[in-house]
Amino acid sequence: MAKLLNTSATNFVLENLISKARKHVVLISPYLKLNKRIKKLIEDAILRGVSFHIVYGKQELHADEKSWLLSSTKIKLFFCDDLHAKCYLNEAYSIISSMNLYEFSQVHNYEMSILLSKKDDNDAYTDSVKEAERLIRMGQEQYQIPVLTETESPAYPLTHQQSVVVKHVGRAIKQEENGKISTNLLASKYKTNAQRLLVSLRASGFISTENGRDELTEKSMDIGAEFHESSAGHYFLWPADLNLHTMLSN
Structure with a gap:
């Protein structure tokens, strides 16, 4: 059965959604600035083989934030014009929320979210997955521009x-x-x-x-x-x- 979450509950469930993911996570947030705890959870999930699709859309990311997000091949980052939706999901749960994945919002704002379970709310959960996939298709994938620091020839696998x-x-x-x-x-x-x-x-x-x-x-x-x-x-x-x-x- 769908559950209503307040701000603190949204943060708690979101962290669990990332930490308990086994295959994939989708994070959709117009404004995006990850706190240290979320970054650590993402890093741990990547080590387990979890892949991430992250969609943002309201402003250009800080260079350090974007560089961190693009540093792993397990993260695909997309910019989607006119994005206002906030949705966070894995293979078992989906959070439809008013909360941006942004440090200030997670601490200072009053937010409300709905938690959907694939097991108990299959139709609504499936619809949220389909809409998330549509937003990803609409988005423009972001790439890392090479850093302009000359160096010795690096070691890397050749195509x-x-x-x-x-x-x-x-x-x-x-x-x-x-x-x-x-x-x-x-x-x-x-x-x-x-x-x-x-x-x-x-x-x-x-x-x-x-x-x-x-x-x-x-x-x-x-x-x-x-x-x-x-x-x-x-x-x-x-x-x-x-x-x-x-x-x-x-």
Whole structure:
């Protein structure tokens, strides 16, 4: 049976919803600023293999907050225009609330929430899941922009595309001398990895995916990117003097 929760009860049940999740958690809150306790619960849940979909929509997140949220591959972050709904759910319970997942609201505001159980309130719970999924589909997924700190080449697993470049090291070095570098070498100039860089390039419209294969767009070719193919596969080359931060921010 559905239960009415006040502010303190909402916080208590929300923490339990995260700590007892076994598969997934969805957090939908227009204003988003996580307190230390919620962050710790999320970190612990991720260690158990729980995945998170988080939707916000009223203002740009603080850089540190966004960086923390995007630091784990188990968290997918979405921005949804005109979002006003607040909903928190896992595979067993759903909280429909007036409370934003925001430190000030959780402490100072008077809030009311309804707790739904998949077992006892299946129809309403299922409807809340469907609406949450719709908001996620409407949202724009957020990506981490690589940090502009030059560093030594980091150790990270290579995608097939980068492994192809490594097999052609001599050619890659020669292309670097000609003012073009591989995706792998471009990523190594910044404090990021090649896989995350490729995600940012796709999100910014520099790479499109057709039939599971990455292709350069006109936008990337306009800045001097090149497509190359060999018997081992295909790879991209980029201008060595490319300003990655400016490129991905436009």
